[in-house]
Amino acid sequence: MLKDEFKGADKLKTELNQFHVTVPEQKLRQKQTTWQRFIRYLASPAQDPFEKTTVTTAGLNLTRIIPLACGVGISIVSLVIYT
Amino acid sequence: MKRNEEWMKIYQNGDEAGYTALYEKLHEPLYCFLYRYTQEEQLSIDIIQDTFEILQKKKHTFNPAKGTVKAYLFQIAYRLLMNKLNRRKKWRSLLPFLAPQTHHSINMDEKLWIQQAIAKLPDKQRAIILLVYYEDLPQREIASILNIPVGTVKSRLHQAIKTLKEDLKEDFYVKG
Structure with missing residues (x-):
């Protein structure tokens, strides 16, 4: 038996025995459709792509200033073009 | 008490009692294996459900000469798990910010x-x-x-x- 390979590894066996699993019987019996799984996938939290910039004050300010600057820039360009 | 292989034979002959008995006997060890491997409850549940769905569709492909029912089900579950994890890895490398964060139940x-x-x-x-x-x-x-x-x-x-x-x-x- 392969389990004999654990002979002499009592400490490891003790640790392994602590890994108990509780089977969620109720959830297992509730079969989800592909659509429900897709909705769950869409609703699951994803990583914030701007996390690295928004954690610092400078980065946070930048994310506020950039759209403002873009808006001002676009306004100026449209004024120059149409006047 | 009947062995898994006997229940499988009953199920292959069209008696749903065989399927019920196999589910009752094997869903727990399968779940424990999947949960210990992934440490994700929902992923383990999905794979268990898919595994038994495949069993329903392909019950006639089981051949007792090739191995036990337990090994057969574990094989299906392990393949499904690998496919899901590989797909997840691909998503993560292509669109890292769109890939859902995994919820490991590790405290x-x-x-x-x-x-x-x-x-x-x-x-x-x-x-x-x-x-x-x-x-x-x-x-x-x-x-x-x-x-x-x-x-x-x-x-x-x-x-x-x-x-x-x-x-x-x-x-x-x-x-x-």
Whole structure:
């Protein structure tokens, strides 16, 4: 038996025995459709792509200033073009 | 008490009682294996449901000469798991910010050292240690589940035990 390979590894066996699993019987019996799984996938939290910039004050300010600057820039360009 | 193979035969002959008996007997060890491997409840549940759905569709492909029903179901579940994890890896590399964050149920509690240690093991070693220690499956069945040569099972088991022992030793020194 392969389990004999654990002979002499009592400490490891003790640790392994602590890994108990509780089977969620109720959830297992509730079969989800592909659509429900897709909705769950869409609703699951994803990583914030701007996390690295928004954690610092400078980065946070930048994310506020950039759209403002873009808006001002676009306004100026449209004024120059149409006047 | 009937063996799994006898229940499978009953199910193959069209009696749903066989399926019910197989589900009752095997969903728990399957869930435990999947949960210990992924440490994700929902992913394990999805795979269990898909595995039994495949069993319903392909019940006639089971051949008792090739192995046990338990090994057959574990093989299906392991393949489904690998497909899902590989797909997830691809998504993560293509669109890292769109890939859902995985919810490991690990608390950084001291008593759960083993959960962290198993999660840290390389994928191939993790499956072996779980199938040997918790399921007590024979070498030949593990080889067929993981689709690897019989000799590789033992070598990977040795590596896994060695890694866990070293990890345990380090943890002991850190605590000390």
